[in-house]
Amino acid sequence: MIRYLLGRLGRLIAVLLFASALVFSAVYLAPGSPIGVLSGGRTLTPEQVQQLTEQYHLDDPLPVRYWAWLSGVLHGDFGQSVISRESVSTLIADRAGTTFLLVLYATVMIVVIGLSLGVFAALKGGKSDTAVVMGTGAMAAVPSFVAATVLVSLFAVRLAWFPVFGDGAGAGIVSQLWHLTLPAVALALAAMGVSARVTRTSVQQEQDNEFVHIARNRGLPSALVLRRHILRNALIPVTTAVGITVAGLIAGTVVVEQAFALNGLGTLLIQSVQAHDFAAVQAVTLILVTSFVVVNTLVDMTHPLLDPRLQRWQSA
Amino acid sequence: MTTTLTLPGPSWTRRLSHRVARLGGSMLAASGFLVFLALVALFAPLLAPHDPNETDLSAVFEGVSTSHPMGTDELGRDTASRIIWATRVSLAAPLLVIVFATLIGMAIALFTAWRGGRFDSVCTGALDIMLGFPGILLAILAVAFFGVGLAAPVIALTIAYSPYYARLTRTVAKREIAQSYVAALTQLGYGGVRASLLHIAPNILPFAIAQSAVLFAYATVDLAAISFLGLGVQPPTADWGSMVAVGQSGVLQGYPLPAICAGVMIVLTVMALNVVGEGIADRATRRTR
Numbered sequence: 001m002i003r004y005l006l007g008r009l010g011r012l013i014a015v016l017l018f019a020s021a022l023v024f025s026a027v028y029l030a031p032g033s034p035i036g037v038l039s040g041g042r043t044l045t046p047e048q049v050q051q052l053t054e055q056y057h058l059d060d061p062l063p064v065r066y067w068a069w070l071s072g073v074l075h076g077d078f079g080q081s082v083i084s085r086e087s088v089s090t091l092i093a094d095r096a097g098t099t100f101l102l103v104l105y106a107t108v109m110i111v112v113i114g115l116s117l118g119v120f121a122a123l124k125g126g127k128s129d130t131a132v133v134m135g136t137g138a139m140a141a142v143p144s145f146v147a148a149t150v151l152v153s154l155f156a157v158r159l160a161w162f163p164v165f166g167d168g169a170g171a172g173i174v175s176q177l178w179h180l181t182l183p184a185v186a187l188a189l190a191a192m193g194v195s196a197r198v199t200r201t202s203v204q205q206e207q208d209n210e211f212v213h214i215a216r217n218r219g220l221p222s223a224l225v226l227r228r229h230i231l232r233n234a235l236i237p238v239t240t241a242v243g244i245t246v247a248g249l250i251a252g253t254v255v256v257e258q259a260f261a262l263n264g265l266g267t268l269l270i271q272s273v274q275a276h277d278f279a280a281v282q283a284v285t286l287i288l289v290t291s292f293v294v295v296n297t298l299v300d301m302t303h304p305l306l307d308p309r310l311q312r313w314q315s316a
Numbered sequence: 317m318t319t320t321l322t323l324p325g326p327s328w329t330r331r332l333s334h335r336v337a338r339l340g341g342s343m344l345a346a347s348g349f350l351v352f353l354a355l356v357a358l359f360a361p362l363l364a365p366h367d368p369n370e371t372d373l374s375a376v377f378e379g380v381s382t383s384h385p386m387g388t389d390e391l392g393r394d395t396a397s398r399i400i401w402a403t404r405v406s407l408a409a410p411l412l413v414i415v416f417a418t419l420i421g422m423a424i425a426l427f428t429a430w431r432g433g434r435f436d437s438v439c440t441g442a443l444d445i446m447l448g449f450p451g452i453l454l455a456i457l458a459v460a461f462f463g464v465g466l467a468a469p470v471i472a473l474t475i476a477y478s479p480y481y482a483r484l485t486r487t488v489a490k491r492e493i494a495q496s497y498v499a500a501l502t503q504l505g506y507g508g509v510r511a512s513l514l515h516i517a518p519n520i521l522p523f524a525i526a527q528s529a530v531l532f533a534y535a536t537v538d539l540a541a542i543s544f545l546g547l548g549v550q551p552p553t554a555d556w557g558s559m560v561a562v563g564q565s566g567v568l569q570g571y572p573l574p575a576i577c578a579g580v581m582i583v584l585t586v587m588a589l590n591v592v593g594e595g596i597a598d599r600a601t602r603r604t605r
Contacts, residue, residue: 011441015448022449023457030461037461141586143537145544146579149560153572164568251450255541259564270545273460281460285453293448 005301012297019289020073023282024066027056034058038278039082055079078283083275088283091268096287098180099253099264105180106188107246114192115238118199122207123226132196139193144252148186148259155182165261183260187252191245198241202234209233236307243299250292346591349584357403366394368401369552377571389574390566398554399577405555406581409466409548410535416474417535418528421481426516428482429489430508440486443479451476452538459547466549469542477531488523492516522600529593533586540582556582 030037035044038052052058056079057065072079078088121132156164162182206212207230215225254266261267265284272280356363365383372392379387386395428439451473458472459465492498493516501511517524540557542548549555554562556578563575 011444014441015445018445019449022454026457026461137590138583138587141533141583141590143541143579143582143586145541145557145560146582149563149567149572149575149579153567153576157568157570157572248450251452254452254456255545258545269456270547273456273547276460278460281457285457288453289449292450296448 001304004304008297008300012293015293016290019293020070020286021066023286023289024069026282027278028062039276042082042276051080073283073286079279081272081277081280083272083277083280088280091280092265092283092287095264095268098262099257099266101176102180102183102187102253102256102262102264103246103249105177105184106191106249109184109188110191110195110242110245113188114195114242115199117192117196118238119203119226119231121196121200122203129200132200136193136196136200140190140197141193142189144186144190144256145259147189148183148256151182151186152260180262183256183262186259187249187256191242191249194245195238195242199234199238202237203230206230206234236303239306240299240303243302244296247292247295247299250288250295254288340595342591343595346588346595349588350592353403353407353585353588356400357407360400360404364394364397364400366397368393368397368554370394377566377569377573379573386577387571387573389563390571395574395577398559398574399556399581402554402556402559402578403581405466405549405553406536406540406557406585409470409539409555410532412470413473413477413535413539414528414532417477417481417531418524420474420478421485422517422524424478424482425485425489426512427508429486429493430512430516432493440483443483446476446479447483449476451534452541455538455542456545456547459542464547464550466539466542469539469548473535473538477535481527481531484527485520485524488520489516492520522596526593526597526600529589529596533589533593536582536585536589 027034027037034056035049035052035058038056039048044052057068060068076089078092080086081088081091084091117132117136121129152164155161163179209229212225212229215229216222253264254269256262257264257266258270265288268280269284269288272278272284365385370393372388375384375388375392376390377388378384378392381387384394384396386399389395389398424439424443428436454476455469455472458468462468498511498516501515506514539548540555540560543555543557544561546558546561549558551558551562559578560575560582563572563578566572567575
């Protein structure tokens, strides 16, 4: 068990080192001199050149530069934006909350709606099952920005139930959630379809088990059989699948935030790409990748906790 | 003077119709749609009723009519013609990603599975590490440093998908290599490359094609998203993703038709690819059983 956890942790660190090296070296892989890349093709005063050279340790050999950059990053120092002259960490801190709330909201939707649909389809069978399978198959094929277009057009423009744009930050949590509802649905839709399908298959498999039939034939109430005998087993693979799907949402926020003009990390990333603000591009990319990898690792780590059988096998 | 040429066995049309008849309904519809899309892309100049970039400011946001079967957009351009032309880029870009990711992924999978041992586990570990970087973020990073356009995202997604493909295919390749006929091949003096190309690769091909189809769907969505973000195809050229983005102004004014038509094309393509991928995978599994 400890060995398993340590192994996952080791892999996490390896992935983060690889990702950070990639994000770091992009500056040097890009065509043109590093100063030219970092300034985004703007003409700089000698002082600004001096400042960039110092900030990125451009006079030092590459490994030294990487180490200096990485230790800065680990201390929360992502350098300075060439556009707004603000520190990148401030830019990020102002926006991370919106992105986090969006992912969280979408996750709740996936768990509540996706899993219920899956359980419903598996238990009910027949026509309801076919309907859910077809519906979720269609849901899984809808990219977030297409969902966003339909949702805005229907619920924001036509019916005006929800605001069109903006994140409602600073107007209380209720207003913020209300603003984030359509974005969260757009972000969650495809993942809901996938989660529902995984849940359906998993519950169907557990349902056929002998112990379930025995429990039913002994006259146990079906709600109890469902909760104690079917779901406890069925939800183990579902947790892993949903966890990985949620990790995938983190990169998906970039598209959804842009579609709804939310002021989150994704919008900052796209603005920075368009404005050639590379310190910010590096920082946001690294933060999103890190969150993705950390969530994946946490999912991996909870797997043996949820399924005690795995622990026994691994220690044996 | 006429010469008649008779082919031995059933004619290829009959064989084809037999094959088509064995496909299930959804599989038939999905592959039919994909063939239809390929034809649309190929014959776009003949099929498009209008010039896709011809603006007509007197006919902005028109509804469905015989002249404009999908209406017009915010510049009075014919939406149907734009959709038809956009089919080319929307399919060609992900196709490039999939062709290269399949070739690279297959090569890695066969090579590591054949070598086995420590080399295999080290390579698998390295692939796992590379999988830690989501494809769309790699594509955005590539655009940031190499400039807008589809070239950088296509290369970035190829790099992101290859390890994924290799990881999936390696498992199947490993199972195939464990079979006794492969041991017989080595006894006959077959090297890894010859055995892989002539025997192992053809045998795992159905699984490989199924994975390519599903990854094609992913690549279609990712590249459309890149164009939606304004980082991919640049105007006046359009793909479905950029059409959804450009259509946003219409959505806000209550004319969502251009954006929704483009969106529906993406959804239908993705669904068709998923159905075909799952169908091929099911068939392959049933055959090995």
